[in-house]
Amino acid sequence: MASGDEHRGEGDYGDAATMGALRQMHAGYAWADVASLEPAAAAGPAVRVRGAAVRAVGRRVAFLVLRQGSATVQCVVAGGSRGMARFMAGLSRESVVDVAGVVSLPREPVRGTTQQLVEIQVEKLHCISRAVPNLPISVDDAARSEDDVARAKAAGEQLVHVGQDKRLDYRVIDLRTAANQAIFRVQCQVENIFRQVLLSEGFVGIHTPKLIGGSSEGGAAVFKLDYNGQPACLAQSPQLHKQMAVCGGFKRMFENYSTFRAEGSDTHRHLCEFVGLDVEMALRDHYSEVCDVVDRLFVAMFDHLSKSCARELEAIQRQYPFKPLKYLETTLRLDYDEGIRMLQEAGVHVEPMGDLNTEAEKKLGELVRDKYDTEFYMLCRYPSAVRPFYTMPCPDDPRYSCSFDVFVRGEEIISGAQRVHDPELLAAQAEARGIDVRTIAAYVDSFRYGAPPHGGFGVGQERVMMLFCGLGNIRKTSLFPRDPRRLAP
């Protein structure tokens, strides 16, 4: 109940309807964070803590574990009223509770909480949001690693394993696990470092439209809609508009954006909506300038994540074990031809001028890791036939293109290239792929007003996160994932 005057808990415990009521009842106690509580030699400070009730035990001496983010602390009703102990025991799991009390030293280190050397002697206890008694999934079950479930099973014990679909159905509860709290904090840093490195190199952050006429870059995987009577679709990438922005005089730019793909197939690495990180830049001499940016950017990112997110990466590892990514200080660049040779020498059948399938990419990742000791590398100079129509052919041999892909743990995460800035060649290459040039006229025309040579790349943020932490399923890296079947919650 939100209207103010109905709090049953006017005493030391009870339900409280409003923040205002709680403020009055807990006056004199100072707000504290569970994670920053510290042991004090003398009588500790009088603190107020809000958190989720994890579990309550006991009758005469009642204990309540309170969780705030990833931190937990034990709260004790020692000499307190029986009424309070009963009230505590009756709190449903995940209810949001305010505890006011004194920070104290437990007789022995507390087991099973992140705060082991302090506890709180409860003086006031009020519930501000009751969870339903029967939760559809429990945070403890959702936080369990597959190894733990397997080990228990081997020992004849039965532990609940929460499947991926059920997790996502009740994502609001699933997100409360330590691993999930960490995954989205690390991912925030992926985006942040991407932006900061590029800003420091003179790139400008821009926003291109997601609602576009025509059919984006062609292909079937496009969401269509009605735009005030005009046929429109959701851009599959900022490709066309970011190139137009280069023609508009922005020499170096980046974009973080929502990307929409009406993917038909349910895989571990595709989402129907994801966060794209895109770069486009004017070139001086060679498309390797784009590779240089990728190199500096991602090496800086991996370095930074390992250092500044160590605690979060540990939390992820506890539930989803993975080995740290192997990468070099200067990123390895291989020519596509060399990759083909390595695969052929390893007995893998590949077409020299065809595309690599997922399996061949995986195998090449292994060969490269064994030979060069890196799981992060670039493959350059792809055959023109397997790249999009706007890709610049190599000047010395137009069967090849000024393009590259980047791989992490054997999976592609980045595609990049020099683009065609000549409008006639661009139109010819589009036509050769069966694209109706009239639908991209504004794009082609933008190269008729003077266009600098340029190139860029795009990468999916969730894929970076999935592969850096070896998470195995991209749904783990999306707050509320969208796949061919899932549109909720």
Next chain:
Amino acid sequence: MASGDEHRGEGDYGDAATMGALRQMHAGYAWADVASLEPAAAAGPAVRVRGAAVRAVGRRVAFLVLRQGSATVQCVVAGGSRGMARFMAGLSRESVVDVAGVVSLPREPVRGTTQQLVEIQVEKLHCISRAVPNLPISVDDAARSEDDVARAKAAGEQLVHVGQDKRLDYRVIDLRTAANQAIFRVQCQVENIFRQVLLSEGFVGIHTPKLIGGSSEGGAAVFKLDYNGQPACLAQSPQLHKQMAVCGGFKRMFENYSTFRAEGSDTHRHLCEFVGLDVEMALRDHYSEVCDVVDRLFVAMFDHLSKSCARELEAIQRQYPFKPLKYLETTLRLDYDEGIRMLQEAGVHVEPMGDLNTEAEKKLGELVRDKYDTEFYMLCRYPSAVRPFYTMPCPDDPRYSCSFDVFVRGEEIISGAQRVHDPELLAAQAEARGIDVRTIAAYVDSFRYGAPPHGGFGVGQERVMMLFCGLGNIRKTSLFPRDPRRLAP
């Protein structure tokens, strides 16, 4: 032509097809930026510069002005070949040109270029991208201020004025003006400061889905689409999912995101697609904690923009004159009732429990500016009836709500509030507004698993930019704007 071997300009001038050809022909010259060329006492350095041809004049002594971003420099063919001078004179405006030559001191300061104390003695001159001879609009015309056109007209002169629609039709050329280059650099900082201030206060950047089932928050202004056979729409804001993320244990979060509104009306302040900046956070005692964040965030942003973007703001002011925004170190907060009183005392008819229309908001902005000397202020405690269903009523008087709007130069830019975290009250308030609760069941249910009191706000990035610089039309602040009529380019 992109294939390498067809450069007619193998000598000192001509057309060059590829970057590789240019690299060879201009070997020995070092890349330089126009903006950072500096006068040298002795013979200057041999430099290479790529830019757009602004204008070429002369026959025997030929001059070419080259533009790079917002910087321009004069290039001179002094003792050079007549052929080169002829080639130079034949370059169409906006063609992309590489000049290799020596930095030197002009006999007298150059007029009409940003580099007035240096010029380049051209030794090699090659064109890498020819613009069509008849451009649909010229950058000079697009860069002209309305004042200049009016002044010329008063003096009997006729200067071309490029209208808003024509600018947007040829946005790729329009974006090359100094004002537009500046607008999008400042706007990048708006987003950047938003992110950095919040990150420094422990907020986590998240991404909520834009593709959602149901009908977003209700109302007609929703783009609908088919999601693999399921009815779906584009989220009008991250409102529902950012609240669900708070329930998922993220105590403080923000999002930069694409927002879609199928607006029917063509106004100066509405776009069908814009960049939202959103915040949601758990509250301790009172929704004023959200106001505190707004206060710190925007004062820091305005301070920073004025200091670090001074050059860009000047460039905008040259084309679109505006007065610096008046704001206080601590943002003024008025109660809605007080605002009503001020308007009534000024003789404006307003309903005490109704919403303010745009005109009344404008008038109140003037009254507040006159009385408090600020054009940036918050109006708090709006009547519940004029706020969305998820707004928390005031505990002391449910006719009012824990909500606020923020105004810049008399226009609303931010809406914020405490949200209802009690699922029963939330469902009741939704029903009272005629919303089918079944369509938002996942949202309402997420408050059944323990939900902390929380609140937040949302702001449109383009609107911040428009109002900070008094630009008068939001289309000026969107790279490729989308309004009810415009879906291209």
